[in-house]
Amino acid sequence: MLDKQQQAAIGFAYIIENLQTCSPFGEELARHTNAYPCEENARLCRELENVRLLAETIRSDAAREALSAAERALMQLKDVRRSVARSREMTLTDVEFFEIKRFLIKLDALAEAFSKIPCGERLNEIDIHPLPHALSIVDPDGMRAMTFRVSDSASAELAKIRRERKRVDAELRRDPVEGRDALEAERTLLAAREESEELRIRTEMTRAFAAYSNEAEQVIKCIARFDFALAKARLMCSRGGSIPKVYANGQRVLLNEMINPQTADALHSSGRKFTPVSIELLSGSTVITGANMGGKSVAVKTLALNVLLALCGFPVFCGEAELPHFAGIHLLCEDMEDSLGGLSSFGGEMIRFDGILSEIKTESTALVLLDEFARGTNPHEGAALVRAAVKYFNNRRGCFALITTHFDDVACCAPMHYQVIGLKNVEPAVLDAALAGNDASRASVLPKLMDYGLYRVASDVNPPRDALAICRAMRVSDEFMRCVNAEETKQ
Incomplete structure (x- = not known):
């Protein structure tokens, strides 16, 4: 799966940061969330069903009070897992008993609120109930006070000792005190x-x-799952x-209609708006072509984000x-490369690509995402490398590959081909009028005219020629563009 750097690059870390868990248990679960392995597909589906049920409940006015009460109770919980585990190994301190007692009292309130949530009984693997017998051990008097001290009622001997201490303390407070040394020795x-006796x-x-x-x-594990699922459901309701x-x-x-929240x-x-992207991949290779500023990278990262979210038990930011x-998601893109100890960017890219090829051999199903693969070499060799990659993944059973490129004669090798809409639907007159300002205004206006959506085309359709249109629209030197036109005419 994707490493932490890749997760941050596609916007997954941004989603985690925006989750509003209420308890330390839910927060930890969110912070260490991972994709469910293939053999746990049933568990993944149960978690997604939990999120669906909670989202449905959040949208219901009738459940608002119960959910608010549950969230308030979650916020008051402290992490007592270390003290609970220590109880099996050594005697707990007064402070640890206080923390456990407070937790068990707050658990009563949470369990009551949870019981009033309409979907509570239908949530999978989540059973939040009080522990009255455990509470009676740490609070034998049943006072439910947010303090802890070994009670006098715990033993007659302890009660007797404390009465004697009170007597001695009272005598020592008198002034003058006869036999002070003896009284202080007795108090000690x-x-x-x-x-x-307390020990x-x-x-x-x-x-x-x-x-x-x-x-x-x-x-506690059930509390963590409930808190985490509730946070995911709230995110789904607030962000769509x-x-x-x-x-x-x-x-x-x-x-369909997927977005990347970050x-x-x-x-x-x-002041701009994200263009939702829709795409379908079948086993084998799918190619996206388009100009370099046409949104291919955004499409790749948006797909990677939503697939990873789904495999981690999250709602996705899609209409469908x-x-x-x-079993694995593999991403290779420009902004995640480094020199790898002095290698060129192309050399580093090839090492990572070879690593991907090794990993997918052990995976039953894999998603491979290559953004502008082999762009670091000359166009002739680069196109050959991309065509070879397309054909290689076509023959890998269970492999779904999405490859973006601006090279010619690549998409013809792929079963599915998409292009970025780009400036395709912008009338020349509209483009000229919008870009009539200075250099700075043209640079800010052009992205607003670009349509970053995808549309499917035949495999033998060449990449769009938006690059030259963009140069002309940006008012690149007339003298230079005449040279470009001359070269274009020769081809």
Whole structure:
């Protein structure tokens, strides 16, 4: 799957940062989320169903109060997992008992709120219930106070020692005090006896609580899953999206009207709008052609993001999504390259590409995304490399490859071919009028005229010639463009 750098590049880290989990358990689950392995497709589908049910509940006015109560309770939970685990190994301290007692009291409130959520009983692998027997161990008096001290009722000996300490303390507060040294020695002795008795009682309490530690840990896991799923559902409701269909033996990737929230937000801040992208991939190679500023890279990253989200149990930012349960996602694009110890960018790209070829041999299904593959060499050799890649992936069973390129005679080798719409639908007069300003204004206006959507074309259709149109639109030197026109005429 994609590494952390690649996840950040496609906008996955941005999604995680924008999740609003309420508890430390849900936050940790979100921070360490991973794609479900193929053998856990059923679990993935159950998680997606949980998100769907919670999104449906969020949209219901009748459930608003119960959800708000559950979220308030989640926010008040502290992480007690270390103390719970320690109860099986050593005697807990007063502070640890306080943390556990507070957690169990807050758990009561969460369990009550959870029981009132309409879809609560239908959520898969989520059972949030109170632990009354465990609570009675750490709060034997049933006062439910947010403090902890070994109670006098825990043993007659402890109660007797504390009464004696109170008597001695009262005598020491009198002034003057006769026999102060003897009283202070007695107080020291009583304090030691009290500490010893409290330790004995805490050891017994620890042993008693440890019997419920496994159940407590299971409830905490359920809390984490609930919090995480609820955050994903809220994200889906606030940003729009849908629940993907992820099939164990899927035969196609279908993503309609997909967006990339990170890119969309960046465009929105500059007064522009993200163009939703729709695409279908079948086993083998699919090629996207278009001008270098035509949005091919955005399409690749948007597809990578939404596929990864689906495999991690997230809603996707699409109108509709269907895909196989991929064993691996592999991405090779320009902004993730480095010199690899002095190698050229092309050399580094080839090393990574070879690594991808090795990895997909062990994967039953794989998604391979190559953005402007082999652009770092001359066009003749670059086109040959891309054609070879297209043919190679055509013959790899279970491999879905998406390759973007501006080289000619590549798409003809692929079963499916898409082009970026670009300036195709912009009338020349409209383009000239919009770009009539100075250099700075032309640079800002042109992207607004570009249509970054995709449309399917025949495999033998050559890449669009937007590059020259862009040069003319940007008012590149007339003298230079006459040279370009002369060269174009020769071809």
